[in-house]
Amino acid sequence: MPMTELQIEREVLIDAPVDVVWRTITQPDQVQQWFADRVELDLKQGGRGLLVFGDQDDPLVIETVEPPTRFSFRWNYPAGEKPGPGNSMLVEFTLAAEGERTRLRVQETGHELHAWPESEKNRYAEEHREGWGTFTDRLARLLAERPHR
Amino acid sequence: MTPDPDDELWSAIGDPSRRRVLDLLVRRGEASASWLAGQVPFSRQAVSKHLAVLEEAGLVSPRKQGREVLYRVEAARLDQATHAMAQLASQWDRRLDAIKRLAESAHAKTKSKES
Numbered sequence: 001m002p003m004t005e006l007q008i009e010r011e012v013l014i015d016a017p018v019d020v021v022w023r024t025i026t027q028p029d030q031v032q033q034w035f036a037d038r039v040e041l042d043l044k045q046g047g048r049g050l051l052v053f054g055d056q057d058d059p060l061v062i063e064t065v066e067p068p069t070r071f072s073f074r075w076n077y078p079a080g081e082k083p084g085p086g087n088s089m090l091v092e093f094t095l096a097a098e099g100e101r102t103r104l105r106v107q108e109t110g111h112e113l114h115a116w117p118e119s120e121k122n123r124y125a126e127e128h129r130e131g132w133g134t135f136t137d138r139l140a141r142l143l144a145e146r147p148h149r
Numbered sequence: 150m151t152p153d154p155d156d157e158l159w160s161a162i163g164d165p166s167r168r169r170v171l172d173l174l175v176r177r178g179e180a181s182a183s184w185l186a187g188q189v190p191f192s193r194q195a196v197s198k199h200l201a202v203l204e205e206a207g208l209v210s211p212r213k214q215g216r217e218v219l220y221r222v223e224a225a226r227l228d229q230a231t232h233a234m235a236q237l238a239s240q241w242d243r244r245l246d247a248i249k250r251l252a253e254s255a256h257a258k259t260k261s262k263e264s
Contacts, residue, residue, distance in 0.1 A: 106244075
C-alpha cells in the first residue's frame with residue numbers, strides 16, 4: 001500500500017465527443033491553448049515532452065497513451081533524474097463518454113513518502129486503516145478549526 | 150506556471166498520524182509531547198518523532214517552559230500548505246475549463262459543417 005500522498009482530483013463534463021476531447025488534451029497545438037505557452041509532445045509511452053511557461057521549461061515523460069480514454073505523464077522531477085514515484089508528479093487524464101458528451105477527469109498525485117521501516121508500519125497500521133485518503137479535506141477542516149491569533 | 154510543491158511540507162502532512170498530532174495542537178493551542186501522547190493511540194516515542202518531522206517542515210515550533218517543551222502550530226506555514234494545495238486545484242479547474250471551451254467549439258464547428 002502506498003503511503004498517503006498529495007492528490008488532487010478534478011473533473012468536467014464537456015459537450016463534445018471523446019475523440020474531440022482526446023485531441024484537445026494530446027495534440028501539442030491544442031495543448032498550447034490551455035496549458036503552456038509552447039508544447040512539445042512525443043505521443044507514445046515513454047515519449048518525452050516539454051512545457052514552456054514564459055522562460056521556464058518543464059520537461060515531462062509520458063506514461064500512458066490509450067486513445068481515447070487514458071493519457072498520463074510525469075513532471076516536476078529533479079533535473080537529470082528519471083521521473084518515477086517519489087520524485088515527480090503524475091498527471092492522469094481519464095475520458096469517459098456520457099452519451100454525446102465526455103466526462104474528463106484529471107488527477108495529479110505524487111511525492112509519495114518513502115516506505116517506512118516495518119516496525120513503524122506495524123505500529124501505525126491501525127491508525128492508517130482509518131486514516132487513508134486525500135488530505136485536502138482534512139487540511140481544510142484543520143484550518144477552519146484553527147483559532148485565530 | 151508550474152506549482153512548486155514543497156516535499157517536506159507534503160511529506161509532513163501526508164501522514165495520518167502526524168495530521169492527528171497537528172490536529173490536536175491546533176485545538177489545544179500549545180501542548181507537550183507527553184500530553185499529546187495521552188491523546189493518541191501511539192507511543193510517546195512516536196509522538197516525539199512526529200513532532201520532529203513537523204518541526205523540520207516548519208509546521209510546529211517548540212518552546213521551553215520550565216522542564217517541559219511545549220509545541221505550537223505555525224499558522225503561517227499551515228496556511229501556506231493549504232494555499233499551495235488550493236492553488237494547485239484551481240489551476241486544474243482553469244485548465245479543465247479551457248479544455249472544455251476548446252473541445253466544445255471544435256465540436257460545434259464540425260457540427261455546423263455537417264449541417
